[in-house]
Amino acid sequence: MKTFLITAFAIALAACSSSDDEADGTIQAPMLMDVEPMEGALHLTWMNMQADADSVEAERKMDTGEFEPAFTVPGTVDNRMDAEATDDMPYTYRLRAKKGAIYSAYSNEMTANPQDAE
Amino acid sequence: MKRDTRMTACRSLRLAALATLLWACGSDEAGSGDGPEPALTPATDEDPDPAVLEVSLEARPAFKRYADAPETAVWTYNGSVPGPLIEGRVGERLRVHFTNSLPEETTIHWHGLRLPAVMDGTLATQSPVPPGGTFEYEFELRDAGLFWFHPHIRSDVQVEKGLHGIIRVTGSDEPEADEQRILVLDDVRVLADGSLPTYLDDESKMLGRQGNILLVNGEALPTFRWRSGVLQRLRIVNVANGRFFNLALPGYSWRVIGTDGGTMPQPYDTDHLLIAPGERYDVVVIASGAPGDVVTLMNDPYERGHDTGAEAPLPLAQFRVSDEPSVSGRALPDAFGEIERLPGGSSDEQLVLDEGLRDGTLEFTINGETYPSVPPIRVPVGAVRRLEVRNESEMDHPFHLHGTFFQVLSTDGIAAPMEALANKDTVIVPQKTTMQLVARFDEPGRWMYHCHIPEHAEGGMMGEADVGDAP
Secondary structure (H helix, E strand, O other): HHHHHHHHHHHHHHOOHHHHHHOOHHHHHHHHEEEEOOOOOEEEEEEEEOOOOOOOEEEEEEEOOOOOEEEEEEEEEEEEEEEOOOOOOHHHHHEEEEEEEEOOOOOEEEEEEOOOOO | HHHHHHHHHHHHHHHHHHHHHHHHOHHHHHHHHOOOOOOOOOOOOOOOOOOEEEEEEEEEEEEEEOOOOEEEEEEEEOEEOOOOOOEOOOOOOEEEEEEEEEOEOOOOEEEEOOOHHHOOOOOOOOOOEEEOEEEEEEOOOOOOEEEEEOOOOOOOHHHHHHOOOEEEEEEEOOOOOOEEEEEEEEEOOOOOOOOOOOOOOOHHHHOOOOEEEEEOOEEEEEEEEEEOEEEEEEEEEEEEOOEEEEEEEEOOEEEEEOOOEEHHHHHHHEOOOEEEOOEEEEEEEOOOOOOOEEEEEOOOOOEEEHHHHHOOEEEEEOOOOOOOOOOOOOOOOOOOOOOOOOOOOOOOEEEEEEEEOOOEEEEEEOEOOOOOOOOOOOOOOOEEEEEEEEOOOOOEEEEEEEEOOOEEEOOOOOEHHHOOOOOEEEEEOOOOEEEEEEEEEOEEEEEEEOOOHHHHHOOOOOOOOEEEOOO
16 A cells, blocks of 8 residues: 555656746646546546646547647646537547646547447 | 546546645654544533533634645634534434624535424525524434534535534433544545635536545544444544545444434444445444554445546545553444334335436436426325435435435335335435335425435435425
8 A cells, every 4th residue: 555655646746746847938738548438428537747737728639630629627627528529420639738828738649439338 | 448447547546646645744643643533623502501502603714734735725614624513412402503704605404303494404495694694593403313514505615615514412322332433534625735626627527526635534544542342433424525435444344333313223244334425324343453553444446437436445544552451341232222114115206316418518317307497296294205216327326315314115126124224314326226215204394305416416416395284
């Protein structure tokens, strides 16, 4: 138990350390952890690597289309249901954090179909 | 997506990391067993009349430090989280002078207590108390048991901010025990700056707010001391919004002697004690071990839907054997007085619990409607009603009924065993499961029933039983 907790503690600290990046004018991108079908839509879960971001913006790509804005949430929020993603097709997501006028790079991308079995 | 392992691993990691971040630095103090136990603050009885218990409660903002996090702005009863402990006896009259010093309106609901409807603290029977306003609650304490009180307006926010307190009502034939403790189980999500989230994210809406710090009596990982050999009685209440506690004390079995509405005729043993928000359990164990030995109270995973079952086990509290000489000869109780068994039969009402998206908004419904559009159940005063509660959703819901107790008749058509007979006011209706409950409605008025995950109740999963004269 103790080893697990220490490990988790270290991860938490690493996740929250962002001062070096801010010094050079960049901020950390979120890490997209999961996109899962839920109630006929898609639920996204991510980790915020920039603890003091103002907001997190998500972009959605339908099937083979282009990325478009999906939603924006406060920087401390780490999950969101995309109620507009309901059609039987793959949706791909990417995230980025924003602090002041600074945007992070985009996160990793993940894809899911809301009509897949939950 | 391979969501099962990834999402749950992510949730577990976030929870463990944040919890560790917040209480690891304070663990030396929390785990040493040298500090005072986190006891509840007794409310002061302001009336010398032994038949009257008169207390003052003020809902007001305050600051509290959770583990090693920066101070958190909380809402309290009389300045503390949990609020004060009101200690009464069966037959006493409780009079509460309530003052609302919050910046928004509120009420006090007396969870589990049988009382007149106008004292129940819901918007069905009472206008909310405005900021700066007062209200006098007064009623007789009719039943022995452990109860609690909390707001019944914006309860998802107000309870999470800290508004909850405990009432212990003692009867004439209390179970024997060497020591008795109340354990108030809770959790709170504290952000890095010490604040509570003001944004209700979708996961919290779906599961109910779950915290990154687990609390017992308002403290993270407290230590309790007990003497080896003593018969220890624990009165446990879950005041969390969303978290189900699945309690294990390694090396021990829980002897369950009672629940929401008092003692049970036939106590039973279990290794895990599952307590949903709003529920109470009354258990006994005989402490064992040498001085200094420690056993850790664990919260083990429980699958209540949406992959919650893969979260990591987390420690809640420690019990340390004291240096006092061991005592011997204690035995666990195996029977208590009978309680009236209410009659079974075909169901009078059907309540279908469900969840889903409607116009892009997550809703929690009863019979396809959200409160206040759920048609009320009409019940003549004194009538017995059997309620079929069918949970069509993909997660468990703790079903809570105001104003009276109920008993579980069956689950998915299988009759409840005689040894499970108990008076309940909150029960877990598991996902995709139908339970038949029976209650007698002795008090006239409008009584709420709802899921006791307040995010679900506020999201629509709430209705009323209108108890009145027969048509």
